[in-house]
Amino acid sequence: MTNLMDATARVALEFQAQQLRMISERLTYVRALLPNESADWRGPAQQLFDAGVQELHSDLASACTMIEAAEHRTMTAANQMSVRVG
Amino acid sequence: MSDELTISGGGSCAIATDEMLSNAANLLRAAEQTRDILGAIQMVDARLTIGQLESLGIPTAAAIAETDLDYAHFALSQLADRAEFMSGLVRFAAQTYGLGEAVAESVVRRVAADAAAVIGFFFPVWAVTVVVTSPLLPILAGIAVATAVLGKANPLVVDHEWMSAQLNELISDPAFVLALRHGVMTVDEFSAGASGVPPAVVSLLSAAGVIGLASSAGLIQGAGGIAGVLKETPVTLKHTTEPEPVTAAQSVEERVKRIPQPTDAHPEQVRIEKYETPGEPDQFEVYISGTVDFAVSDTTESFDGTSNLSLAAARPSGSIAAVAAAMREAGITSNSPVTFTGHSQGAAAAARLAESGEYNTAGVFTVGGNIGQVVIPDDVPTIIVEHTDDLVVAAGGLQDNQHALVVERQAYGGLALPAGEAVPAHHLTQYAETGRLMDQSDSVELQGDAKRMALFGRGATTATVTSYHYERVLP
Numbered sequence: 001m002t003n004l005m006d007a008t009a010r011v012a013l014e015f016q017a018q019q020l021r022m023i024s025e026r027l028t029y030v031r032a033l034l035p036n037e038s039a040d041w042r043g044p045a046q047q048l049f050d051a052g053v054q055e056l057h058s059d060l061a062s063a064c065t066m067i068e069a070a071e072h073r074t075m076t077a078a079n080q081m082s083v084r085v086g
Numbered sequence: 087m088s089d090e091l092t093i094s095g096g097g098s099c100a101i102a103t104d105e106m107l108s109n110a111a112n113l114l115r116a117a118e119q120t121r122d123i124l125g126a127i128q129m130v131d132a133r134l135t136i137g138q139l140e141s142l143g144i145p146t147a148a149a150i151a152e153t154d155l156d157y158a159h160f161a162l163s164q165l166a167d168r169a170e171f172m173s174g175l176v177r178f179a180a181q182t183y184g185l186g187e188a189v190a191e192s193v194v195r196r197v198a199a200d201a202a203a204v205i206g207f208f209f210p211v212w213a214v215t216v217v218v219t220s221p222l223l224p225i226l227a228g229i230a231v232a233t234a235v236l237g238k239a240n241p242l243v244v245d246h247e248w249m250s251a252q253l254n255e256l257i258s259d260p261a262f263v264l265a266l267r268h269g270v271m272t273v274d275e276f277s278a279g280a281s282g283v284p285p286a287v288v289s290l291l292s293a294a295g296v297i298g299l300a301s302s303a304g305l306i307q308g309a310g311g312i313a314g315v316l317k318e319t320p321v322t323l324k325h326t327t328e329p330e331p332v333t334a335a336q337s338v339e340e341r342v343k344r345i346p347q348p349t350d351a352h353p354e355q356v357r358i359e360k361y362e363t364p365g366e367p368d369q370f371e372v373y374i375s376g377t378v379d380f381a382v383s384d385t386t387e388s389f390d391g392t393s394n395l396s397l398a399a400a401r402p403s404g405s406i407a408a409v410a411a412a413m414r415e416a417g418i419t420s421n422s423p424v425t426f427t428g429h430s431q432g433a434a435a436a437a438r439l440a441e442s443g444e445y446n447t448a449g450v451f452t453v454g455g456n457i458g459q460v461v462i463p464d465d466v467p468t469i470i471v472e473h474t475d476d477l478v479v480a481a482g483g484l485q486d487n488q489h490a491l492v493v494e495r496q497a498y499g500g501l502a503l504p505a506g507e508a509v510p511a512h513h514l515t516q517y518a519e520t521g522r523l524m525d526q527s528d529s530v531e532l533q534g535d536a537k538r539m540a541l542f543g544r545g546a547t548t549a550t551v552t553s554y555h556y557e558r559v560l561p
Contacts (some may be wrong), residue, residue: 005143006142009144012133012142013144016151019126019129019130023127026123026126027123030119030120033115033116034116034169049172049176052175055168063165066157067158069151069154070152070158071151073154074148074151077148077151080145080147
């Protein structure tokens, strides 16, 4: 019974890891949509725009790191379950 | 070569570079995508709760992963909100800048017009000097320069040596071109003032649209008629090509490249594509060439200097007569949906044909046309492409077609002008390059309008193209 539960949990974890990998790929597409520093703005407007862009990239980088960490931890847990299942 | 496009009009007062509009569109897309991803994260989160993990005896690493997902969710929520807000800010900036530009332009235009009327009234003897040195310069100099470089009839009127690099640089300078655009708008007020009309009356006539660029061009043509030049004639069909199968233009660049560039071997100035769909009226694409010969007399070319001035004066021109005759030959009636595409004089002809209201105009697409003061009806989808270093565009005055999507680019920004080429920014190849950049643009405004035009003729079961060559009938 325990083995069956462990196997179910392992499958669930592997599926979660796979979903997280897909989310990471989708975040790559979002990164491509974000602007970089702009030559169209001048003075304070340029500073504001560039600061905003930096914040966007920073938010995205944090999210990417967290998703990757979650995926890694999920895979670690799945591997541990595999060992338990044998 | 500058790759930056500036986009304005389209029913909005916003003026923005292509990059700004692309950024605004992409930021909004990024916000939408991020919100989709947030939904996916929530689904992942909901599948395995910490309680379930504990009951299944799953290692703590998985529980920490749940916390990571919560942080990621928070960061992405911020990202989505921030991206949407920034998209709105970029659009707001474009809108505000556009409003400021519009107000400033209106004030400059009014003040310049009133000043011209007053100067003309009090100092009429300056008329000759002003006429020679001010706004008519682009029309007259343009004809002279083009005659020298491109003309067939009078190739030696001005030699290539004279066409120095310095002059070319001056007339290709965006600041000079813009100044001329403003200047063109005041020559009529000056002329009216010089002929003795009180400045206050000139101001009223100008505001009412009674006097304008067309009246000035008409004046020149009238004077030319006395001197035996600039006289209009009937036209006659010389040659048509055999109808050939064709597919509709799929991109802006392709559309620009389809505009005829007549040569001795292929002198056709008008290209008409016919799209037939059972149960629907035939649809037509009419492509119109630019000026072929800049001569103002003794030429059989219907796309000549005389036609240029007739178009500016809103009078019947040889080129309009040729296009109208070709359209009749192709079976176009007043009910047939038709899209006009033209370069230079072809652009002016396209705008005038749409203005006439005699056709069921489904769209107008012009490049390098002097059509600022030609009133294209508001209900006609219109894309106007202008180079800020193209002198010919300036001859049409300021662009007043507010509903049209106006795309601007400095063709030779930061680059040396090619030697021996007059007004190189006016060349069709340069406008094809702008078309390519428009195709690559992510701007929602641009893609929306260009896509609508590309849909024209889609789904036709038969599509053919025929080209037409018309000549003047000399007296």
